[in-house]
Amino acid sequence: MDAKGDNKHQKRAVMSRMALVPYVESSLPALSKLHSSSAQFRFANRDLRLSQDWKKLGVAAVVWDAAIVMCMYLELRKVELKGKVAIELGAGTGLVGIVAALLGAKVTITDREPALDFLSANVKANLPPDSRGSVTVSELTWGESLELYPAGGFDLVLGADIVYLEDTFVPLLQTLEHLCSDTALLLLACKIRYERDTNFLSMLKQRFSVEEVYYDKQRDIHIYKAWKLPPRGDL
Numbered sequence: 001m002d003a004k005g006d007n008k009h010q011k012r013a014v015m016s017r018m019a020l021v022p023y024v025e026s027s028l029p030a031l032s033k034l035h036s037s038s039a040q041f042r043f044a045n046r047d048l049r050l051s052q053d054w055k056k057l058g059v060a061a062v063v064w065d066a067a068i069v070m071c072m073y074l075e076l077r078k079v080e081l082k083g084k085v086a087i088e089l090g091a092g093t094g095l096v097g098i099v100a101a102l103l104g105a106k107v108t109i110t111d112r113e114p115a116l117d118f119l120s121a122n123v124k125a126n127l128p129p130d131s132r133g134s135v136t137v138s139e140l141t142w143g144e145s146l147e148l149y150p151a152g153g154f155d156l157v158l159g160a161d162i163v164y165l166e167d168t169f170v171p172l173l174q175t176l177e178h179l180c181s182d183t184a185l186l187l188l189a190c191k192i193r194y195e196r197d198t199n200f201l202s203m204l205k206q207r208f209s210v211e212e213v214y215y216d217k218q219r220d221i222h223i224y225k226a227w228k229l230p231p232r233g234d235l
């Protein structure tokens with residue numbers, strides 16, 4: 001690639017890492033809630049207040065609708081959380097992991113390194129002292145240093161609004177395969193914004209059995225449950 005092309009490629013890569021949907025502040029009233037310094041919810045019989053900082057950390061420091069719908073789904077108790085060993089990927093503010101812990105799971109809440117201080121502060125502020133022992137916050141960039149996490153070491157893998165960057169689809173799938181035990185349940189809350197997002201679901205279906213179990217019409221969020229398919233030789 002020549003220097004000009006290389007430059008263009010780098011620019012595009014940086015944009016795709018940073019922007020979920022590029023928009024100008026306050027140009028879309030529906031998105032103005034992302035600019036509030038906090039967001040409040042009541043889940044698991046507790047009032048939760050999550051700090052937000054769009055300007056400083058962008059997508060990782062606001063609560064996305066997918067996280068809210070995932071928490072609503074967890075509260076329906078269709079999925080057993082008590083005593084489960086869970087991990088949340090791309091946790092952002094950590095709402096989903098916090099609610100999973102409040103509902104009885106032991107949760108590792110993960111995101112990329114730049115998001116971790118903000119995430120840890122939110123987790124600490126929203127968990128009562130007696131629940132803090134059931135949560136660990138740690139770095140997990142999809143596809144990187146996966147050996148730090150036990151292969152097949154989780155009963156439940158959670159992800160809210162983590163399917164949006166095409167560049168990450170392969171490492172994300174690799175991460176899901178690494179973390180899920182043969183009996184693990186994967187729960188993804190997805191906003192399908194672009195055609196390409198469905199490509200990830202097609203990739204997922206090559207390795208997991210996938211079922212849509214919930215749809216929030218108002219927020220346009222789909223919840224998918226998935227289990228690892230047996231290795232091809234066993235089919």
Ligand SMILES: C[S@@+](CC[C@H](N)C(=O)[O-])C[C@H]1O[C@@H](n2cnc3c(N)ncnc32)[C@H](O)[C@@H]1O
Nearest residue numbers: 060063064067090091092112140141142160161
């Ligand atoms: C749209 S936000 C969703 C945040 C949160 N789950 C929610 O729904 O409120 C996407 C999250 O994925 C994380 N993320 C993006 N690329 C990642 C990668 N390659 N590895 C790990 N996390 C990543 C971002 O830091 C961000 O926290």
